[in-house]
Amino acid sequence: MPASIPRERLIVGVDxxxxxxxxxxxTTAQRDVKDITVIRRWPGDTDARKTPTRIAYKEDNPRLEGIKWGFQADAKVMSCAWTKLLLDRGSDSQEHDDPVLRQAAGSGIFHLPEHRDAEGVCEDFLREVYQHVTQHIEMKIGQGLFDVTPMDCWLTIPATWSDRAKASTKDAAKRAGFGGRKALGDRLSTIMEPEAAALAALKGYEAGESINPIKAGEHVLVCDCGGGTVDITTYVVFTTTPLQFEELCAKCGSTFIDRNLHKLMSEKFGAAFDKVPAAKKGPGSIFMKDFEILKSDFRDSAPDHVVELTLKMDLEESESYDPDDGTIKLTRRELRGLIDPVVLKVLQLVRSQAQEVQKIGQGKIDRIVLVGGFGDSIYLFERLKEWSRRELGAIIVCPEHPQSAVVLGAALRGLEGLAPRKRKCRRHYGVAVGMPFRPDKDPVQFRYQDAATKMDYCSGRAEWLLKKGAEITKDTKKIINIDIHVKQGQEKIAELELFSCNLATPPDRVDHERVTYVGKIRVDLTSYLDSDSSGRKDLKIGGKGSYSIAAEVQVEFGNESGILQFKTVIDGKEAGKTSIDFD
Structure with missing residues (x-):
C-alpha cells in the first residue's frame, strides 16, 4: 500500500x-457509536434517515432524461419497488412464510423493466447510492483526503436468504462500486441484518450509554420488524466492558401490512381500486404515504373511530368513499384487521423464542428490544408489553431511532469489530455422496458398482456436514474427503454438489422435495498438479498416466460475512482454486 495512504479508514454501513x-x-479515528453519521440528505429530501428503495428507468418513462431513484422516483413515474424480495425466490421454504407475498412475487406485481432482471435493478440502485454517498463524504472531509482514504463497506443481507442470493447481492454491490478502489485497498464485506440490529441495540444499552443498561448474564431478544421481514434473535451477554455476547437462537417470518392493505382495498372496492394505476397506489404515492403514518400511529382506540386515506377512484359516494375529496374511510376495526395479523405473528415468534430459550436451559428472556421500520409502532409496543407482563416479565424497550439500527450496526462491525462469539446455523448443509448400497432400504435404480472396488454403492445419499442449530464460531469449517481421479488427457477438475434443508430433521437423500440445491463446488487442480506430483496414486483403470489424489475440500461456515467460503487442501497445503457455481 502506498506510503501516502493514511492509517485511518472510512467505515461505511449500507442497509x-x-x-x-x-x-x-x-472513520477509524473515531471510537464511539455516537460518532457514526447516518446520512440524512438524499436526492428529493433533505432530512430523512432513509431513502425509498425505488428506481425508475427511462425505458419505462420516455419523458425522463435518465434514472430517477429514491425520493425522486415518486408516484408520477413507473418505478421498480420491492425488488429485493425477488432476489431470493428460490430459497428454502420457511416455517413462517407469507402466502400472499409468495403469490405476489410470482404474478408480476413487482415490476421489472424489460432490459434488467432483479439483480440488475439491485445493482443500478446501489450504484446510485454509492455515487451519492461518496459525493456526500467527499464534501464533508474534502476530496484530497477522500481520494487517499481506503473505505471498508459493510452491506447488510437477510440472514434467511439462500447462499446464492447472498452472493449475488454482494456481487451486485461490487459492480455498483462498493469496494471498487482496489489501489487504495477498498473492501466490501457483508453482515447479516439481525446481527447488525443486535450490535446497535446492545451497544445502545451498554453501561454509560443508557439509564437502563444491559448487565452481564442478561438474555436480550432483538426483534427487527422491517418492511418485509421480522427477525427474532436472542443473545446472552457475557461481559459489557468489553461487550461480548453469543447468539442463542433465532426465528424469522414475513410482515407485509402493505400487501394486506391492497388485498383489503381490492376486496372492498373491486375493479374501481384494481384499475387505479400502480403509480397512484403503489410505493411513493400519497395513498401509501398516508398509510405509513396511520400504521405507525395506530392505537387501539374507540370502535367507531374512522381514519382516511387519499385515493381518486371511479366510484360513487358510499359510507367508505367520498368521491368529492377522493378519500377512503377505514374503521378502526378494519385498520386493526390489517395490523393485527402482523402483531400476532410477532407475538407468536417471540413466544416461540422464549420457549426455546427455556428449553435449552438458558432461563428466561430479560429484555426485548424493538428495532426496524415497524419497531416504533405504538400498537406493537403496547401489545408486546401486555403479553410480557402476563407471560414473560421481560422489559420492552425501543431505541430513539429504531429504523436506523441495522445501518448503525453495520458501521459498528467495521469500527469496533463487534460480533457474537457464536452464531447458530440457520439450515442443514450437506453433499450428495455414494454410500454402500443397503438392499433393504435403498432404491434399486440408484445402485451402481464402483469401478475400482467392485462394491455396490447407492448414489444421491445425503452426508450432512452441519446441522441446523449447530454452533458456528469464526473457526467453524467442515471437511469433505475426496479422491480426485485424473484421467490422461482430461481436465484436472472435480465437482461436488452442495445442498441445504430447512426441516428440523434432514432426510436421507438429496432428491427429497424439501432439500434445496445450493450449488456446485468446483475444485480446479490444474495449476497445482502441473507443478507438483506428490501424493499421486497410480490407477489400474483409465490408461497410462491416470492417477488419483487424496484431497480435503474445506467448507468454511464461520466467515464473518456469513457467506460460505471454500478451499482445497492437499498434504496440508492449500491447492488449486475452489469456488462454487450457484447456477
Whole structure:
C-alpha cells in the first residue's frame, strides 16, 4: 500500500432494505457509536434517515432524461419497488412464510423493466447510492483526503436468504462500486441484518450509554420488524466492558401490512381500486404515504373511530368513499384487521423464542428490544408489553431511532469489530455422496458398482456436514474427503454438489422435495498438479498416466460475512482454486 495512504479508514454501513435503504459512515479515528453519521440528505429530501428503495428507468418513462431513484422516483413515474424480495425466490421454504407475498412475487406485481432482471435493478440502485454517498463524504472531509482514504463497506443481507442470493447481492454491490478502489485497498464485506440490529441495540444499552443498561448474564431478544421481514434473535451477554455476547437462537417470518392493505382495498372496492394505476397506489404515492403514518400511529382506540386515506377512484359516494375529496374511510376495526395479523405473528415468534430459550436451559428472556421500520409502532409496543407482563416479565424497550439500527450496526462491525462469539446455523448443509448400497432400504435404480472396488454403492445419499442449530464460531469449517481421479488427457477438475434443508430433521437423500440445491463446488487442480506430483496414486483403470489424489475440500461456515467460503487442501497445503457455481 502506498506510503501516502493514511492509517485511518472510512467505515461505511449500507442497509439495502425492502422498502427503504440507509447509509452510515465513520472513520477509524473515531471510537464511539455516537460518532457514526447516518446520512440524512438524499436526492428529493433533505432530512430523512432513509431513502425509498425505488428506481425508475427511462425505458419505462420516455419523458425522463435518465434514472430517477429514491425520493425522486415518486408516484408520477413507473418505478421498480420491492425488488429485493425477488432476489431470493428460490430459497428454502420457511416455517413462517407469507402466502400472499409468495403469490405476489410470482404474478408480476413487482415490476421489472424489460432490459434488467432483479439483480440488475439491485445493482443500478446501489450504484446510485454509492455515487451519492461518496459525493456526500467527499464534501464533508474534502476530496484530497477522500481520494487517499481506503473505505471498508459493510452491506447488510437477510440472514434467511439462500447462499446464492447472498452472493449475488454482494456481487451486485461490487459492480455498483462498493469496494471498487482496489489501489487504495477498498473492501466490501457483508453482515447479516439481525446481527447488525443486535450490535446497535446492545451497544445502545451498554453501561454509560443508557439509564437502563444491559448487565452481564442478561438474555436480550432483538426483534427487527422491517418492511418485509421480522427477525427474532436472542443473545446472552457475557461481559459489557468489553461487550461480548453469543447468539442463542433465532426465528424469522414475513410482515407485509402493505400487501394486506391492497388485498383489503381490492376486496372492498373491486375493479374501481384494481384499475387505479400502480403509480397512484403503489410505493411513493400519497395513498401509501398516508398509510405509513396511520400504521405507525395506530392505537387501539374507540370502535367507531374512522381514519382516511387519499385515493381518486371511479366510484360513487358510499359510507367508505367520498368521491368529492377522493378519500377512503377505514374503521378502526378494519385498520386493526390489517395490523393485527402482523402483531400476532410477532407475538407468536417471540413466544416461540422464549420457549426455546427455556428449553435449552438458558432461563428466561430479560429484555426485548424493538428495532426496524415497524419497531416504533405504538400498537406493537403496547401489545408486546401486555403479553410480557402476563407471560414473560421481560422489559420492552425501543431505541430513539429504531429504523436506523441495522445501518448503525453495520458501521459498528467495521469500527469496533463487534460480533457474537457464536452464531447458530440457520439450515442443514450437506453433499450428495455414494454410500454402500443397503438392499433393504435403498432404491434399486440408484445402485451402481464402483469401478475400482467392485462394491455396490447407492448414489444421491445425503452426508450432512452441519446441522441446523449447530454452533458456528469464526473457526467453524467442515471437511469433505475426496479422491480426485485424473484421467490422461482430461481436465484436472472435480465437482461436488452442495445442498441445504430447512426441516428440523434432514432426510436421507438429496432428491427429497424439501432439500434445496445450493450449488456446485468446483475444485480446479490444474495449476497445482502441473507443478507438483506428490501424493499421486497410480490407477489400474483409465490408461497410462491416470492417477488419483487424496484431497480435503474445506467448507468454511464461520466467515464473518456469513457467506460460505471454500478451499482445497492437499498434504496440508492449500491447492488449486475452489469456488462454487450457484447456477
Amino acid at each position: 439495502y432494505g425492502t422498502t427503504f435503504s440507509g447509509v452510515s459512515y465513520v
